[in-house]
Amino acid sequence: MAGHDASDLATRLGRQAEAVCRRYLGAGHRQGNYWQVGDARNTPGRSMFVRLKDSPKGPAGKWTDAATGEHGDLLDIIRESCGLIGFKDVADEARLFLSTPPEPEPRVDEQRSPAPQGSPEAARRLVAVSQPILGTIVQTYLRERGITDLRGTGHLHFHPRCYYRPDEHSPTETWPAMIAGVTDLGGRITGAHRTWLAPDGSDKAPIATQRKAMGDLLGNAVRFGNAGEVMAAGEGIETVLSLKQSLPDMAMAAALSAAHLAAILFPGALRRLYIVRDNDPAGDGARDSLIERANAVGIDATVLSPMLGDFNEDLRTRGLNALTANVRSQLAPQDVARFMALAA
Incomplete structure (x- = not known):
């Protein structure tokens, strides 16, 4: 990733380093001033460290994989975790992330009030807690349908335990799901679409209603x-x-x-x-x-x-x-x- 555009994007991503890690490296966790995960492809583990704050050792967003000696910046993480190839696709995904209003971090001593069921805010929160699809059963599900080229699919996410309730009289279940972010023309998330999947990704889940949408959908996509x-x-x-x-x-x-x-x-x-x-x-x-x-x-x-x-x-x-x-x-x-x- 070379050039002024790449450098500018990497710097802007570095200002939101923890948010980038939560979105694209959801298999990891924060450890002090670093994000710890297995590798840049979001594999669970502890060998890779992403710097979350500027320090004398380097700027926020720089990472090193102690197991392989690889190192890079947050653009590399977006490329690897999303399975992208060309710089244009990586840059588009980075700009998409940067254009989305950041989710406010809840204070330790208080919880955010629940978002109204089915609202755009509930949709935004669902998308925010989901993870990229590379290496998940969403990728398996799409491959079973002949869909293997996933360029430009940054609005698709995976949630391993997405709530499902057949009706108001039934208990709530959880199933893995493909989460699709619905956006307006400006790129703001207005809704979400859930496709519940079988645990192995071979098909949709064996439930009565396999797809549901939430939020503001009219005019958006x-x-x-x-x-x-x-x-x-x-x-x-x-x-x-x-x-x-x-x-x-x-x-x-x-x-x-x-x-x-x-x-x-x-x-x-x-x-x-x-x-x-x-x-x-x-x-x-x-x-x-x-x-x-x-x-x-x-x-x-x-x-x-x-x-x-x-x-x-x-x-x-x-x-x-x-x-x-x-x-x-x-x-x-x-x-x-x-x-x-x-x-x-």
Whole structure:
């Protein structure tokens, strides 16, 4: 990680070193003026130390792994814990973290009052106590669905014991869950979406209601990448991520339902919107409403249709090559060259 931009980001992250460690190294814990964990990939252990405060030995955010001799800064931690490759993805994730208002630290002698159930504040707290998905059963769950390229998935998290209550008369249970942060156009978390999973990540949990959302969802979405002039928007997280396997550099958003897809807000720079359609009546209604809204503000709207029920079914049943060929035939030619060059 070299260059002025990297140095500036590392310095800004260093001012929130403990918050960075709590988010990306949740398997560790604070030990004096250091954060102690197994390694930069968030493995449980005690061999790696992250400096939390500036000292004569170096600035906050610098770390050393006593077992391997490796060392680095907080950008390296974000890269390794999230499984990112290019500097752009690491920088985007760092800026996403820095743009999120920090959770206030509760005083030792008092607890924060409970957030109203289902509120945006409850959603923000849930996201804050969750961890990155690399190496967790969320990664297993997505891999079982053919989703292996996880670039730009910084809004997805893992919670090992997420509360689930079938109804008001039933006892509360806990299940592992994929937690998706819902954000507005400014990047502020307004809600969260929970997908409860089987303990081994092979499928969703064997419960009556496997998905639930909370917070303010209307107009907002789970976002993958930073939208510019071109983006894609669909309903489900798995559907959108399946399309992203063919178009890894295109910004995308999952609105979580057909009704919310029809109402999704448009980024100011957007000029072309790809509507990721599910092959059902609700998907058709969302498509028509969204096309009308987009055209009214001068945005070119193009529908991307799956071969089967949705793009995840395409990916799992037909494979990535067939999905890519189908999508290529529906993209604007300039977007094939821009977004599909590495996935063709």
